[in-house]
Amino acid sequence: MRYHIGDLNPEELLDLYRAMLKPRMIEEKMLVLLRQGKISKWFSGIGQEAISVGVTQALREEEYILPMHRNLGVFTTRNVPLNRLFSQWQGKKSGFTQGRDRSFHFGTQEHRIVGMISHLGPQLGVADGIALADLLRRKRRVTAVFTGEGATSEGDFHEALNVASVWNLPVLFCIENNGYGLSTPTKEQYNCKDLVDRAKGYGMESRIIDGNNILEVYTKVNELCNAMRKRPRPILLEFKTFRMRGHEEASGTKYVPEKLMKKWAKKDPIANYEEFLLEKGILTEAIIDGYKNEISTEINSNLKLAFDEPAIDSNETKELNEVYQKFDYEYFEKSEDVENIRLVDAVSQGLEQSMERYNELIIMGQDIADYGGVFKITEGFTAKFGRSRVRNTPICESAIVSAAMGLSINGMKAVVEMQFADFVSSGFNPIVNYLAKVHYRWGQNADVVIRMPCGAGVGAGPFHSQTNEAWFTKTPGLKVVYPAFPDDAKGLLTTAINEPNPVLVFEHKGLYRSVYGDVPKNYYTIPFGEANLLRSGESLSIVTYGAAVHWALEILDKHPEIDADVLDLRTLQPLDVESVFRTVKKTGKLIIVQEDTLFGGIASDISAMVMENCFEFLDAPVQRVASLETPVPFAKNLEAKYLPKQRFEAALLELYAY
Structure with a gap:
């Protein structure tokens, strides 16, 4: 394996070595604990440490990174306290999800880490939203998001790349191509020579990087990040690596040819780098022993803290109260100055006044910009608020809902217009599995409103007429609004936008232009849960x-x-x-x-x-x-x-x- 030191000094070279050694030693300890029955599950990243460490080291502390199961090095490099990591894996209170989720299914705003969900794909769109917020604020930042080669077959991957390319979002899409999606080899997953070939179709730059070479990973990613900060745009990276253990430990590796395992064992990122540094005289056996003793002590002391912590306990009230972020409803009184308008006008007015109230409220949807949307709700909005805040989207509901989640993570508000409520099925997964569960899981709010033009009676047929509210009232974590009159439509929409929780606002399109009512001209709100x-x-x-x-x-x-x-x-x-x-x-x-x-x-x-x-x-x-x-x-x-x-x-x- 060839290593090029470049401008790196000995201290930086040693720092990279130690940063890889730490997650490896933690993993080795976890495998022992797994055999002892002291942890329930483990997804190993042994052999892939150079990718997690190299990418994380290239990012700045304030830049978000969205890892997956095999990216323990992201968490250790960002100095996440080990006792909290261990408690997370034990389902203890000090963990990041208070026993509500396991392994790496969590995020931490303190460390700018956003964990994945088991559906994998949505996190790519979430990265788009985080990067969009940075771009709109003119912050020269990069967002890095990880995925495996298996998840590149998901529609969310392609949607997210397309959105990032169209909007020039500074997202570093990192594919860890480790040879297998559980037991399915790459030859059965895609039919192109390299996954980065797909970047051409999206007008994106791409690179192939040796994922087992820490210096190549760090220096190339660092160079690309610096370039992306100067000129924002997405880049697709494919890290060639290998998964040395099973998808998770119970899976084993019997499906992998022994010859292939031996080939990649010789490419171990830590052993090879260690040998290189020893040859250069930068690393010594004494330094290695010192690092190992120090890390081992840290692991054992923090394991003791986690094991000594009592089993998690809770009660019904606490669990129910933490499905949603606490919302202190702010009452804005209706004025006596009213006008008789249609329901469609009331929706538009509520949205416009909310845009005036919140400078960082972003509206996204198909044809909503200059065209004003198919129902003309946002007609004239681009002239007033600009195309950066009133954003036409490609036809990719899943990625846009996920991007709205990313905007929320980065402190903005988002309203997504489904062109018709029926089309929400194409964005169903991130709504019910991400937006709905994120606060209960790790305390992150989803400040997202999804507008749903719905309903029959207008001769629109099976694909433009559903009133599908029951899909969502069944899902804990979502709020659902369904007004029948213009004044309610405006006041409930403004409240929905004030809410820090995800809200679906159903607007019956048969009522849009047939129902009139006296609507106060001012900005006002109507509380949820009051018939x-x-x-x-x-x-x-x-x-x-x-x-x-x-x-x-x-x-x-x-x-x-x-x-x-x-x-x-x-x-x-x-x-x-x-x-x-x-x-x-x-x-x-x-x-x-x-x-x-x-x-x-x-x-x-x-x-x-x-x-x-x-x-x-x-x-x-x-x-x-x-x-x-x-x-x-x-x-x-x-x-x-x-x-x-x-x-x-x-x-x-x-x-x-x-």
Whole structure:
């Protein structure tokens, strides 16, 4: 192996050696503890230390780095306290996730490290968002993100590279090509000679680096980082290396040819570098012994701290309270100066006033810039706020949601417009697995709002008409808003943007231009979790939200003999359960109507809660009315039969007569 010292002095050369030795010694200790049953799982990075250490040393302390399982050297080089690392792996309180996640599934803002999730791909988009925040603030920084060769087959990899290239984001995409994705060899994973060949398609620079040569890794990455700070742009790196142990220890390496293992064993990054430094007289056996004794003492003393720490304990209240970041709702009163506008105008107004309030609020979505979005919500925004804050995106929902998460990690706010709520399925993974879980896992907030134009009744067919709120109300960590009137649409949206937690705001496109209302001109907010009693009656209770609110009011106007409470939920998570119980206890009869299909929807949960908590107050069975259990059809007559409006009227009359 050839080493080129270049401008590095002996102290720097020794520092690189010691930095690699430390994670190797920790790993060797962990393997012993694993055999003793003192830790539950281990993903080994033995043989890949030069990559983690070299890249981390090339970055500045204030620059974010997003590692994976085999990047222990990132954490040790950033001087993460070992007792906290060991407690993390033991599921102890001093760990970074308080026993809620294991191994390297965590981040630490103090050390500018953002850990991966098991779905791998989203962290690449998160790196885009972190780098975007730096770029917008004109901070000359680099963000480095790791992935394996296996994850380069995921769509998130390609989306993230494309976004970074289009936006000239200073992201260092680091592929550790270690030969196998679990047991699948590279020849079965991709069909190009080198993975960096893919960079050409995205208009990116790329480099192949010997991942087992610490000096090549450090000097080349350092050079590239300096260049990226001067002229921001993404670069794709492929580190050629090898995984000397199993995907995780239980997997073993029987699927690897013995000849290949022996070949790479000779390329050990630490043994070869050690030999080189000894030959140069820079390193001595005495220095090696000193390093090993020092590191061993540090490992053992910190292991004792972790082992002596009691097992994690918690309670129901604590666990529930830490799903979301604490939010102190700030009330902004409505002014008496109002204007009669459409729901679509109210959404636009709330978004515009929020952009004025928060200078670091970024809006992202397809066609939202000069075009103003397909519903013209952001028309005129680029002239007022600039294209850097109102950003057209490629068609890549997953990467953009992940980028919004990255903006939040780097201290900004983000609003993502799904062109249609149906398309959120292409960004589903980062919403439910990253945004929703990140605060519970390691205390990081996801300051992200996702706007969801939704709903049927406009002849848009199966792919542009869903009202899919139940996908998300089931997921702890998300908040869900669904206004039916213009003033609510504005006030709930401004609150959503104030929220430090991820919020999905459903906006029924059938109501955009058909529903008018008096909306205060000023900036105001409406609290989450407070339903609105639109009508008060004694005969029965109607609980609903979205477009179904208007169906209920229209049908009640046809039947003045029905004296009913009409409760507009407005927010579905958090849900105003107390208001639901109050109206049921008052009238004794409940009908719940939703536009979504019946099974697994909001109505089912409300019905169950009422049966469990208000059974003795009921004078009739709870009724649920919803759309047919089919996709949304296109033809007008079919769509009318799909929607529950007519069935709701029949069910309402039946319940009234019960």
